[in-house]
Amino acid sequence: MNLKELAKQLNLSQTTVSRALNGYPEVSEATRLRVQKAATHYKYAPSKRAKALATGRALAIGHVIPVSGANDMVNPVFGDFIAGAGEVCSAHGYEMTMSMAAKEDDEEKIYRNLKARGSVDGVVLHGPVMEDNRVALLRELGLPFVSHGRASRIDLPYSWVDVNNRSAFQRATDLLTSLGHNRIALLNGPETMDFAYRRRQGYEHALTEHGVRPDPALMMADDMTETYGFDAATRMMAAEKPPTAFLVSSIITAIGVRRAIARAGKVMGKDISVVTHDDNLSYLPNAGEVPIFTATRSSVRLAGNKVADLLLQHINDPTMPPQQELLEVELIIGQSTGPAPVEA
Amino acid sequence: MNLKELAKQLNLSQTTVSRALNGYPEVSEATRLRVQKAATHYKYAPSKRAKALATGRALAIGHVIPVSGANDMVNPVFGDFIAGAGEVCSAHGYEMTMSMAAKEDDEEKIYRNLKARGSVDGVVLHGPVMEDNRVALLRELGLPFVSHGRASRIDLPYSWVDVNNRSAFQRATDLLTSLGHNRIALLNGPETMDFAYRRRQGYEHALTEHGVRPDPALMMADDMTETYGFDAATRMMAAEKPPTAFLVSSIITAIGVRRAIARAGKVMGKDISVVTHDDNLSYLPNAGEVPIFTATRSSVRLAGNKVADLLLQHINDPTMPPQQELLEVELIIGQSTGPAPVEA
DNA sequence: GCCGCCACTCAAAGCGCTTTGGATCAATTT
């Protein structure tokens, strides 16, 4: 059933039926009701394709997902973020489309096509890196976008929703030093990623504030897998001057660290402390009366909500100036931290 | 730049330009080349909206994601599956759109709309449950679809790609019994889900074959979170007749089990054995010379490839009869299994 | 020299919607 047929059934013009269904005022309440009844009766749903062509709006936003890293890793955070964004999108009648971006150079083409083909009204920028050139590109294209995370060293205004990563890791480091730790290892994400860069800043800043010189031997950055956590922690603990605490960028990596600690015959939270960032993933709840990990927590699903919300605002009002939202983490005390062991 | 303008620039009709770009034979090689040059020069990309309207094809497939369970869990497997499907979609010029389905009754409406509005050419059915009524619905709607996993007790023909869950868990159970275990606990996923139902079948079948009566006290089913694994394992190990081995449906849950074992002061692979299903998630590689977990492994990313591939075939040839693909798992021996401890 | 054929090219219709620019008619105003 399409508009024309529906109009014929009702002995009305397409114009009137269209207006009745889209809530325009130039139609009497009586006929509006009649039209709506008929529409639900015939299960009429307007063709998205035609609507998009006629209105110039796709009623869709796009996600361009960088499938990156050594082994084409998909960010484990992805599912929850999408779920968050999806909630607000579907509440506003928007769809989400995704494209996978394998190689770096592919990505520019993807955005250009998205714009030229008009398949989306806006995009969310995933995984910003430092000096991310996508920001300039998207601005130039005039494609509304919101970044999930900031891109450092960019002076162009643009919209983003980010976690205060610097402050989070600074606070986490403060916590550890206040417990007496001064050999604190950092297992960071890839430091081309902006969030990782900022976390290291927070970590180093806190250390220097406490008069500790950051030790390169205690700092690593890599794709945040479980095995990365295990391998790095195992190696560091076997070193000459092992750390007494780990600050970790992902709960998945932290799980690897926990495994390494157990394997070394130590007890997490007693012999060795661990603080991790916790994205509050639905399948990895870090909960309980006393959560397993002491963590800097920030719900990535909530971030998905906020990003989508902001993006839809931009789409509906293109003149709206860029907006930023900085989410503070909760510092959650769990079982994985304790006072630094006394030197033997 | 649109077709009309491009045609004008070239002093050709829209028809010819369109045909030149879409590879139709009725156009001379000379002009085809000329057109293609101009197209790339002007960065012309045909409007997806207009193309969709004109051809009746959206060049997109849909994913309807059930965001379900007690705490709106997003399946951790999701990201990798999507990445797999995305690969083949983008290789064929297709986009993927996702809709979140919160409540059960929502879902039917989502599919109906997807069809009526014509926003996708086909869908992948996620998370089939037993006697899944979506199969009948999609067939009735005439919307091409491929299911990721089967739906038991449905005698309608339809296409699916599934892991041989029954055989996988049967083999895993066999392995454990051959190691001398006869109190093997099953930590399954929600047994409304088809895959979980089948896994239990395999497990029970193997047990009975070995003359062991399945013990309800050793069987659980729930959302496959980490804490579920920890809680269930902790409880079972504290019971009167604790299990000597765990068979687990998800590596994430298995991680919880490992934590419970460590907490209880036991050694995994020695005091207590664990076999888990392993979806080969990119961020949770169960690798190394000897993998951490003994596992039934099947790449969910590969499944994504296959599902998308099959779906695109159906879309391109609607007369193609339903096809099924059953993926066998690899049984990987890791560090988490060993002979059953001798009774004290 | 005429016909038919092949290789190209084009004008125009159509996909299903929105939206512009009238029409129509009753009620109100002058």
Added chain:
DNA sequence: AAATTGATCCAAAGCGCTTTGAGTGGCGGC
């Protein structure tokens, strides 16, 4: 009584593409 207004409704154009059906002109065969 004529003109204005407001409330409804409509015909038709247009969104940017594909595709049908219809020309062109050049060429060999009779």
